[in-house]
Amino acid sequence: MFYEKVLKILAEKQVKYAVIGGVALVLHGVVRLTADLDLIVELSTDNLNKFIEAIKELKFIPKLPVKLEDFINPELRESWYKEKNMIVFTFYNPSHPIEEIDVFIKEIIPFNEIEKELEHFQIKGITIPVVSKRHLKQLKAITGRPQDIADIKAIEELEKIERETHE
Numbered sequence: 001m002f003y004e005k006v007l008k009i010l011a012e013k014q015v016k017y018a019v020i021g022g023v024a025l026v027l028h029g030v031v032r033l034t035a036d037l038d039l040i041v042e043l044s045t046d047n048l049n050k051f052i053e054a055i056k057e058l059k060f061i062p063k064l065p066v067k068l069e070d071f072i073n074p075e076l077r078e079s080w081y082k083e084k085n086m087i088v089f090t091f092y093n094p095s096h097p098i099e100e101i102d103v104f105i106k107e108i109i110p111f112n113e114i115e116k117e118l119e120h121f122q123i124k125g126i127t128i129p130v131v132s133k134r135h136l137k138q139l140k141a142i143t144g145r146p147q148d149i150a151d152i153k154a155i156e157e158l159e160k161i162e163r164e165t166h167e
Contacts, residue, residue, distance in 0.1 A: 002099045003037055007126050009057055013050045016042035018114055018131045020139055021102070022151075027121050027130050030154045036100040038088070040131065040139075042111040048072040051103075055091055060101060063090040077105040087143065108142055109135055133159060 003023060010017055019027065022034025041051050052068050062068060070076050071089055080086040086105055093099035117132035131139070133155050140148035140155075 002093075002096070004124060004126065006037055006054075006058060006101060007123075007128055009054045010051070011126055013054045015050045015054060016047050016111070016115070017051070018111075018118055018129045020104075020131045020136060024130045024136055025151055025154065027128065028119075028133055028136070028155070029158055030151070032151070032154070035098055036090075036102055038102045040104050040107075040109075040111065040114060042115075043074070043077075043107055045072060055101075058093065059095065060091040060093050060099075063092055063100075071103075071105075081106050109138060 007019075018024075018040045019037070020040055021036070021038025022032050023037055025032050026034065041047065049072065052072060055068060062071070066076075068091075077089075080089070087108075088102040089105050091101045091103070114131055114135050117135060118129045119132055121128045121130055137152050137155055140152045
């Protein structure tokens, strides 16, 4: 399975990252369909080198007509953010184009803050770092698309149910 392959290699390469988006929602207990894998990756050069190594091994390529290594360059990422209003960078598998990984190009919430509240899920022997519900709601609020607003409501409903079952 696509997700398993990606998460396994990120763990092997010791990439600092967190799963966000639809997969994070599902892992937290929200029923939702999603095709891509959304990630926040710690943006230090050392960590991004490990991340790009993993992407190469997976044989994924950028959706944009740029080199894989361009993602490591902070000035390029900043120019994409400012000039193209880009929030995420998409990598995809040319053999299976539906397999996409979206990665934030800027730390909307500092990674060290996200890291403090990570929740870890064990699936098939892989430890998966997942953004907390609180940070997931913050990230969804920032993007503000209709689906993100619906996702925030779903998280809040889940939190309400969790509170009620613990009372």
